[in-house]
């Protein structure tokens with residue numbers, strides 16, 4: 001993509017990035033309403049990497065990416081993108097990056113082709129229209145109005161707008177939120193193809209599966225703070241156990257307490273993940289489960305459900321914050 | 329467009345605005361249909377009627393001869409009994425009541441309310457007819473010359489006002505509201521995330537208006553000409569210039585109004601706040617000279633007043649380019665000040 005720049009130079013670097021949204025603009029009287037959306041984020045993303053920002057609603061993902069994209073003014077900290085900074089190199093940077101915002105509504109009564117032509121007009125060296133349409137598989141919809149596209153097609157068009165000039169770095173803010181599984185896989189395919197051409201990606205999501213599948217490294221944000229950073233495997237390993245035992249007990253009959261469950265062999269972490277549903281992080285479930293059954297027999301309790309699965313980033317998040325990642 | 333040729337951003341942005349407008353039936357109606365409908369409705373409501381006939385009442389006993397003389401001179405005569413006659417006189421249904429002489433040889437009586445102008449007019453008319461019928465000779469020879477001043481009808485006054493109002497709303501909604509909507513949709517932010525020049529977007533807004541304005545003006549003028557015979561006394565160039573200057577001025581005001589609005593409700597509220605007082609004060613529908621003398625300088629300084637008066641100067645009084653200069657100056661002042669402030673306060677995100 002840009003063979004002259006050394007691979008060692010990070011595509012994106014930020015230090016101490018902070019954002020406070022002031023509540024009452026103008027007068028400083030309503031200070032109480034100010035929101036600390038991001039406090040002191042340090043990141044370095046290398047070229048060719050796919051980096052994921054993970055976090056629940058309101059954790060500061062959009063605030064972070066829009067500061068990196070030069071669309072919101074940071075309250076503090078510095079950003080270096082492709083070796084340049086926003087204060088001096090805005091127009092050159094814009095030529096070399098691609099952006100899909102969280103929910104942009106493109107002009108509804110323009111056709112797919114017209115929207116792409118509009119975006120192509122902004123760049124010095126746009127890719128051919130046909131190539132763009134082919135990339136996002138919208139050739140058949142080229143003359144359809146944006147308002148007539150499905151959610152997945154609209155999102156693909158938004159990504160095509162970001163890919164108009166073959167950017168060196170691509171920012172995707174929640175590219176698959178609200179989409180059906182098939183559309184989601186199509187978008188994963190687009191990201192993979194772009195990476196195969198050598199592109200660098202920064203995406204945000206609250207789907208852990210998506211992060212695990214697409215990202216080389218992820219940063220987990222919670223309430224404006226970075227709480228973990230690493231490869232998905234590292235983060236799961238960091239939880240101390242790679243398996244999760246989920247059990248659901250018949251309601252109403254004598255409760256099990258956390259301390260008892262924690263004492264089961266190889267169990268490292270215990271969470272109540274629903275009404276009467278426990279999730280145990282276990283290093284060796286084949287030892288933990290028999291011990292659990294014995295315990296339940298002794299107490300005369302009955303299982304409604306018992307299952308074992310591999311730990312996911314979702315479990316990492318729960319074990320770190322005690323909360324689920326998604327409200328929905 | 330061929331693949332090798334790079335599309336031009338200003339052209340594409342202008343096309344975006346024009347396409348959005350042409351593909352939105354509502355926008356088309358407000359731009360083209362509404363002013364035409366309004367001119368039809370008001371033109372019919374205030375069309376020029378012939379002079380009202382004089383209506384007089386006659387009590388039993390007024391001679392057939394007298395009644396015939398009045399009727400053949402175009403006066404409507406109603407035969408009424410005493411009670412009905414009193415009621416008709418009180419309510420103004422008859423201007424004058426003819427009361428026959430009680431005894432032969434006594435005078436004829438005109439009963440009327442001298443405070444009412446139409447009653448005094450009725451009395452004079454009836455008297456002249458009856459005296460003439462009785463054989464009176466007028467010693468002085470006179471001749472009537474009836475005139476119909478060109479451009480003096482209500483519709484002649486209305487059309488320039490409607491034209492100005494339509495250009496104002498076109499600029500305000502077509503730019504102010506659209507900017508706020510693009511901001512809400514995050515389209516403004518998305519465009520800025522691409523290497524789009526901000527001035528290109530503003531330029532495209534202006535250009536898209538520039539394309540539509542001639543059609544707006546032509547449609548109303550042609551319609552008014554064909555249906556109401558409204559003429560343009562002065563030069564079309566001067567008219568076009570006032571229209572352009574007014575539209576540009578309101579485009580700048582629209583940018584100012586939309587500079588910070590975070591949603592479309594705010595912007596439509598603000599625009600109504602700007603436009604409604606001017607609909608009333610600037611004399612779109614009725615002459616603003618009815619307002620007290622002290623308010624006159626303030627009203628003349630309003631941009632819509634300048635545009636209305638400028639258009640009337642050209643269409644009715646036949647002003648040329650020079651005659652429109654004072655109006656152009658007012659419009660330019662509003663435009664420049666609003667544009668500078670609007671750009672300073674403008675929030676792209």
Ligand SMILES: Nc1ncnc2c1ncn2[C@@H]1O[C@H](COP(=O)(O)OP(=O)(O)OP(=O)(O)O)[C@@H](O)[C@H]1O
Nearest residue numbers: 021035037055056057058059060061062063064102
């Ligand atoms: N313009 C703004 N003014 C004030 N507060 C804001 C503004 N934008 C965001 N916030 C607040 O900042 C915090 C972070 O918001 P942000 O949009 O970055 O979260 P997010 O992680 O992208 O959430 P989501 O998953 O819902 O998109 C939230 O508490 C939000 O309410």
Ligand SMILES: [Mg+2]
Nearest residue numbers: 061062063102
């Ligand atoms: Mg977000």
